[in-house]
Amino acid sequence: MSDDDVDHELLALLRQSLGLGPPDANAPPETKVLDHARYVYDNSIDVALDMRGTKGAAELIWNQMQKKEYNIKTWSEHELHPKAKDESTVNFIFTMDLLNFSFFSESAPGEGFAVEYKDKRWTGYWSLVAALQRALDEGIPFTSSSFWHDEEECTEEVYRKVFRSATEEEIPLLKQRIAVMQEAAEVLCRYFDGDVLNLLSKANHSAAGLVNLLAEYFPCFRDETRFEGKKVRFLKRAQIFVADLWAAFEGEGYGQFNDIDKITMFADYRIPQVLHTLGCMIYSPILERTVRRKELIASGHSWELQIRGCTIWCVELIRCEIVTKHPEAKVNAILIDFFLYDTMKELEAAGHDSIPHHRTRSIWY
Numbered sequence: 531m532s533d534d535d536v537d538h539e540l541l542a543l544l545r546q547s548l549g550l551g552p553p554d555a556n557a558p559p560e561t562k563v564l565d566h567a568r569y570v571y572d573n574s575i576d577v578a579l580d581m582r583g584t585k586g587a588a589e590l591i592w593n594q595m596q597k598k599e600y601n602i603k604t605w606s607e608h609e610l611h612p613k614a615k616d617e618s619t620v621n622f623i624f625t626m627d628l629l630n631f632s633f634f635s636e637s638a639p640g641e642g643f644a645v646e647y648k649d650k651r652w653t654g655y656w657s658l659v660a661a662l663q664r665a666l667d668e669g670i671p672f673t674s675s676s677f678w679h680d681e682e683e684c685t686e687e688v689y690r691k692v693f694r695s696a697t698e699e700e701i702p703l704l705k706q707r708i709a710v711m712q713e714a715a716e717v718l719c720r721y722f723d724g725d726v727l728n729l730l731s732k733a734n735h736s737a738a739g740l741v742n743l744l745a746e747y748f749p750c751f752r753d754e755t756r757f758e759g760k761k762v763r764f765l766k767r768a769q770i771f772v773a774d775l776w777a778a779f780e781g782e783g784y785g786q787f788n789d790i791d792k793i794t795m796f797a798d799y800r801i802p803q804v805l806h807t808l809g810c811m812i813y814s815p816i817l818e819r820t821v822r823r824k825e826l827i828a829s830g831h832s833w834e835l836q837i838r839g840c841t842i843w844c845v846e847l848i849r850c851e852i853v854t855k856h857p858e859a860k861v862n863a864i865l866i867d868f869f870l871y872d873t874m875k876e877l878e879a880a881g882h883d884s885i886p887h888h889r890t891r892s893i894w895y
């Protein structure tokens with residue numbers, strides 16, 4: 531009997547003893563990510579949060595967000611992000627967040643995977659966005675799932691052309707990226723008539739519902755594992771897909787969600803780095819040494835899960851601190867997360883990244 535069965539079993543017994551009926555099938559959907567992050571935080575010994583640092587960071591983040599007028603519109607202002615408020619942008623974001631993982635390179639600076647587009651070399655997350663925009667400019671319908679589903683048309687050569695590098699290094703995990711797209715095309719075709727819009731309408735404007743649908747139907751979005759004997763869900767790419775939709779459509783149309791504040795920050799490898807830099811998060815000496823030496827940490831290792839879970843919980847504490855001190859603040863975990871990612875990239879560009887990001891290679895983030 532799995533851990534979850536025991537949970538359901540115990541829950542049923544408890545409800546019965548309390549004279550409660552079965553759980554309400556119409557209860558609003560929950561992702562459980564924040565509960566699981568709290569569980570990881572409460573059981574972490576190699577990662578800790580500094581309350582003074584977190585309070586200080588909250589004030590700094592709030593002031594900077596106000597100063598830079600950082601809001602939901604900022605997403606579309608990024609030069610590579612799609613601007614059209616229509617289905618093409620839904621398909622773009624779905625394709626992008628299927629592949630939004632693991633861009634870091636171990637090559638020397640300037641020799642890692644990079645995409646040449648609009649007379650610039652793009653790396654990291656932006657290399658993915660640039661590759662997709664370049665493919666569309668070159669007449670390759672790479673954001674259409676019906677194209678990926680036709681493996682005669684969307685051959686390995688097409689993938690290699692779309693992700694061709696401006697350096698000798700190819701995009702990390704190319705084979706896994708192809709497998710993820712073929713899996714997603716098959717799932718969309720089998721359950722959603724090949725159309726991402728059907729996935730959205732099934733979620734009926736619930737952010738948590740859409741996250742749960744992605745985790746239920748698409749194994750490549752099912753970012754969950756076990757920590758200290760309990761199943762924990764981080765669902766990073768499922769959540770950032772919902773968040774990117776919400777931001778791109780400015781909370782309207784395909785981006786309209788009635789429970790968007792249920793989305794947590796996205797447990798990637800950049801936000802832990804900036805939270806450590808801001809003095810919010812602390813690593814044990816041996817973990818800090820591993821991170822500073824840029825040594826690989828296996829996907830699913832306790833250290834990795836502690837970093838991811840504590841990061842989610844830390845951003846929640848920052849969010850709570852901001853809205854408590856500034857009740858008028860229109861911020862949620864998404865905007866704080868987006869802001870922290872962009873800030874980390876600015877710090878990195880200025881050479882102020884005081885600690886490297888952790889190195890875990892996976893399709894989850």
Ligand SMILES: Nc1nc2c(c(CN[C@H]3C=C[C@H](O)[C@@H]3O)cn2[C@@H]2O[C@H](COP(=O)(O)O)[C@@H](O)[C@H]2O)c(=O)[nH]1
Nearest residue numbers: 630631632633634654655796798799800867868871895
């Ligand atoms: N938590 C979080 N993780 C994010 C992003 C983004 C980009 N979001 C854009 C949309 C709105 C924002 O304003 C950003 O402009 C990428 N990533 C993750 O980082 C890693 C890539 O890092 P690097 O190799 O250095 O580019 C990889 O795991 C990728 O999945 C974010 O926002 N939040």
